[in-house]
Amino acid sequence: MSTRFVLIQPSHAGNVGAAARALKVMGFDDLVLVKPRWDDVLARDETIERASGAGDVLGKARAVDTLDEALEGMTHVCATVMTARDFGPPTATPREHLGPLAAGGAQRVAFLFGSERYGMRNEDVYRCHAALRIPVSPDYGSLNLAAAIQVIAYEWRMALGGFDAPPPASPAAADAAAVAGMLRHWEQALVEVGFLDPAAPKKLMPRLQQLFNRAQPTPEEIHILRGVAKAMSEAARKAKP
Template identity: 40%
Template sequence: MKHFRVVLSHTSHPGNIGSTARAMKTMGLTRLYLVNPQEFPSEVAVALASSADDVLNNAVICSSVEEALRGTTLQVAMTARRRELTQPLQTPRQLVPELLQEANSGGEVALLFGPETSGLTIDEVRQCNRLITIPTNPDYSSLNLSQAVQVLTYEIRSQLLDDVSYLEKKAPLASHEYLELYFEKLEETLLKIGFLKPYAPKRLMPRLRRLYQRATPEQEEVDILRGILRATLEYKLVADAPASLEQSSKDPAAE
């Protein structure tokens, strides 16, 4: 990711610079180049950067696009218009594999974005050897500058680092003996409530075993299941109580 730089040309609103810094840092890019920004440094940019101040503080201010592209081997122009273009127009998903290959080999890749209202000029586009566009609704293709940066940088990160397992909470799985105790309690409960017939058990318990083993439950989940079994027996005990009282009241020996 360190071989990518985001270049904003003639940005008019400082808020878009801050939002771009936030979008970059979220995806792991930190190198921001600004070509003749209308207002920078700016408190508005800092506010919208949302703790991506380091990206703003290290931003390189350039007087021309040519200066911002100096030292790069691939220059990617973001454009939504065909105009007089000689290079093929590609989507982020189509082009990103080539960009990553170039970055992995040590090449410098520049992602160039134009002003919010007018976009890149034809001369700026001609300084780039790759053209990219974001496929949008043809009836409404308006994308904010920082949104365009977010889409392209997300595509780069998703094709390079798509592992989100670090967000998962790793809970301990139920051990073999823990499950065996549960199976004993399950069978006992099913017998008491009459669901499992001792004279014709068929293959109910083996099937239930396979069901739970296939699910690979966590220990806490098994505890929940044991709680359900306990509540089931308590409910049955309460439900049976009125019938027992009624039967004992009709017993002559009780008079």
């Protein structure tokens, strides 16, 4: 399975280096930063020192401006949260979710980690298929970003069967960027047919996001759904006097 670790707005260079080290130890090397605090964070001295020999992971890592860019090609997205949310994807421990995920077949999986200062925004969590909560002491639940990445990387490696697992088959599900693009297309069409009030959208689009996350549509199905949205828009325009 293809695996990517995404850090959203990381604010400490040392954590980026420590994240690279955590990934290399567990055999992963796809690290993407979304709007890091420092433009040159991947080359800063503190980053390189904390990477402690994982310079190849830093060399391959990249910084992007949007979460859409970071999730390009990914088909299953996991948020990391400190507490369960009242709304959004189901919350589970890493071991509860990752074992069945690995056993279910080929996926391109992304793990999202929020800013050290603010955590993950609700709108980013809503895009995910699952929210992972690492069990911690109720008396002290503050987990460093790099430590959280190490725990998730370890649990995912173990779920994949350690370092002796056979390579997976090619994935079939559409990637997260394709689903996001389709949802934007549907949002526009739903406004045009009068089903969605942009002034009071409530949680319609996040609920549709969760529906399609569960459905895991293929690229062909995404094409069909975009065709439906296009037809709705065209019908609405023709109906206007």
